Amino acid sequence: MSGIPVADDVLDADVAVLPVPEVATALNVSANKVRQMLRDGHLIAVRRKGELYVPVAFLVKDGVVKGLAGTITVLADAGFSRTEMLRWLFAADETLPGTTPVNALRTSHGTEVKRRAQAMAF
Numbered sequence: 629m630s631g632i633p634v635a636d637d638v639l640d641a642d643v644a645v646l647p648v649p650e651v652a653t654a655l656n657v658s659a660n661k662v663r664q665m666l667r668d669g670h671l672i673a674v675r676r677k678g679e680l681y682v683p684v685a686f687l688v689k690d691g692v693v694k695g696l697a698g699t700i701t702v703l704a705d706a707g708f709s710r711t712e713m714l715r716w717l718f719a720a721d722e723t724l725p726g727t728t729p730v731n732a733l734r735t736s737h738g739t740e741v742k743r744r745a746q747a748m749a750f
Contacts, residue, residue: 695738
């Protein structure tokens with residue numbers, strides 16, 4: 629599993645997560661493809677009991693939430709660690725539709741989420 633950036637587990641206990649094999653099944657890809665998505669910054673995982681887990685909120689019926697990979701890239705360019713990205717994506721923000729950046733992405737407000745992520749870089 630070396631080479632896969634992993635965030636500290638800063639998720640609230642009520643945030644649903646899936647292990648990599650189940651993410652692979654949900655996305656209809658191999659577990660190796662999911663690990664490549666983690667390396668490429670298309671997803672973020674946490675480690676629990678030695679296994680990698682991905683928040684269910686990052687997935688939709690037909691794949692990964694639209695705009696998530698771009699948002700992760702913007703946050704990485706701003707110098708955020710994977711842990712800081714995860715914390716920000718799940719932080720309550722009543723000024724966003726959906727009340728958190730990840731929920732705003734899930735409700736097609738990716739442009740606003742990315743705009744805010746870019747603004748934090750300055």
